[in-house]
Amino acid sequence: MTRTDPLDVPRPHAQLHFGVFFQGVNHWTIWSDPAGGSQIDPANFRRVAQRAERGLFDAFFLGEGLRLREVDGRIHELDVAGRPDAVTQLAALAAVTDRIGLVSTSNTTFNEPADLARRLSGLDLLSAGRAGWNVVTTDNAWTGANFRRGGHLDHADRYRRAEEFLTVARAIWDGWKDGAVSGSPGAPSWSAPDAVRQVRHRGAQFDVDLAPTLPRSPQGHPVIFQAGDSGEGRDFAARNADVIFSAHGNDFDDALAFADDVRRRLRAVGRPEDDLRILPGTEIIIGATEAEALEKKRWIRLQQVTPATALGVAGLLWGLDLSDRDADGPLPKEDPVVAENDGSFGARRVADPREAVAEWRQKAETNGWSLRETVINLGPQRGHVGTPAGLADRFTRYVRHGAVDGFNITPYLIPDGLDDIVDLLVPELQERGVYRTRYTGTTLREHLGLREPRGAREPLGASAERPGAG
Numbered sequence: 001m002t003r004t005d006p007l008d009v010p011r012p013h014a015q016l017h018f019g020v021f022f023q024g025v026n027h028w029t030i031w032s033d034p035a036g037g038s039q040i041d042p043a044n045f046r047r048v049a050q051r052a053e054r055g056l057f058d059a060f061f062l063g064e065g066l067r068l069r070e071v072d073g074r075i076h077e078l079d080v081a082g083r084p085d086a087v088t089q090l091a092a093l094a095a096v097t098d099r100i101g102l103v104s105t106s107n108t109t110f111n112e113p114a115d116l117a118r119r120l121s122g123l124d125l126l127s128a129g130r131a132g133w134n135v136v137t138t139d140n141a142w143t144g145a146n147f148r149r150g151g152h153l154d155h156a157d158r159y160r161r162a163e164e165f166l167t168v169a170r171a172i173w174d175g176w177k178d179g180a181v182s183g184s185p186g187a188p189s190w191s192a193p194d195a196v197r198q199v200r201h202r203g204a205q206f207d208v209d210l211a212p213t214l215p216r217s218p219q220g221h222p223v224i225f226q227a228g229d230s231g232e233g234r235d236f237a238a239r240n241a242d243v244i245f246s247a248h249g250n251d252f253d254d255a256l257a258f259a260d261d262v263r264r265r266l267r268a269v270g271r272p273e274d275d276l277r278i279l280p281g282t283e284i285i286i287g288a289t290e291a292e293a294l295e296k297k298r299w300i301r302l303q304q305v306t307p308a309t310a311l312g313v314a315g316l317l318w319g320l321d322l323s324d325r326d327a328d329g330p331l332p333k334e335d336p337v338v339a340e341n342d343g344s345f346g347a348r349r350v351a352d353p354r355e356a357v358a359e360w361r362q363k364a365e366t367n368g369w370s371l372r373e374t375v376i377n378l379g380p381q382r383g384h385v386g387t388p389a390g391l392a393d394r395f396t397r398y399v400r401h402g403a404v405d406g407f408n409i410t411p412y413l414i415p416d417g418l419d420d421i422v423d424l425l426v427p428e429l430q431e432r433g434v435y436r437t438r439y440t441g442t443t444l445r446e447h448l449g450l451r452e453p454r455g456a457r458e459p460l461g462a463s464a465e466r467p468g469a470g
Helices: 042-054 086-094 111-127 141-147 157-173 229-239 252-268 291-305 307-318 353-367 370-378 390-399 419-431
Strands: 017-022 059-062 101-107 133-136 199-202 206-209 223-226 242-248 276-281 284-286 384-386 406-409
Touching: 017 042, 042 059, 059 086, 059 133, 086 101, 086 111, 101 111, 101 223, 111 133, 111 157, 111 206, 111 307, 133 157, 157 199, 157 229, 199 252, 223 229, 229 252, 242 252, 252 276, 252 307, 252 390, 252 406, 284 390, 291 384, 307 353, 307 370, 307 406, 353 370, 384 390, 390 419
Parallel strands: 017 059, 017 406, 059 101, 101 133, 133 223, 223 242, 242 276, 276 406, 284 384
Antiparallel strands: 199 206
């Protein structure tokens, strides 16, 4: 009997977790549709978060955009563009939501731990223990130019900085002892003696000497998310994260292979296999029938990859300005210009564009695709398409066989892109017993079924003295 046999279910009681990813800078959100709304209107942030909370989602997740996408030094005006400071926006949402987690994407390359740890701790307290931090790094020089650094960190160096950053942040969050503040007006002092510990850290990246200014929240401190797919990224998550995002959620076997690999890395660093939640990013398209769902998908892809967007994506691969070409015509006949890819417009890093162009041409000729159809079909294949019942059966198999713990959903429309999921898919999942029918906790850590924060447990490779703290 194989692992995928429906009668052999290794996790018969596993529950599916949902998060919603409010993107900001991107071309996957359909801004041109009359139903599409602004991504900088506070009302739309509120509407998406409250709709997700009505659907009993675990978390509302904000992306970070420190710089708008550019092509040849010019703003790429085809993008949806708008990412307020995540901590500020989430603090506002804390006041209009009650249970849903609030996850900030915040960069370790261009922040400092004393400042960011304090702001995230403030969000955690304001939300009564619902904060999360998606730890991201940046290695491109064009974002670094914002910060007058010039250049960038090498791939390995940015993870070293991130790990040291997280060590210092955890020391700051754990700087106040539980019960530090007096609960009685008759106490001799406001806080217990030695309740606040000085944090002293001197390392390769940071030299910190401070007294933390805030106590721990009801969940201890923010839940740590991470989205690295490289070997270094997966190892970083195994050592440090509570939740890992991935691009491995479309195909069952691929998702299961990723999950098995992450769990192997957890065992290698001495953590239990269930110590990390795996939430691939996805898009969900729902129709009353399979045929209707597939037709809806086709419409969505044509709205997401407009003719101008298709020419922009192809132009980056060819290294040519293709803006005057016909996106619904054939691929360019010219050979690509081999040049360094600086990551602008989120371009895919291609070792040899000539090989990629040869593949595009071969598949376009075989399938009779236009340039635009080629961009759509050979671009990121994201998401799940189907009926509510069919998707519920599929997701039940995914979670009960350990391929995922849930999904981080990117709506293709703002603010109403969650409506079908909340109104149609969630009830089907609940009927199968794979999705909660109410929140049973108040903190993000409780929603995800996580243990107490890592700082409250023995740190990996720790000596008797907690790293980063005096």
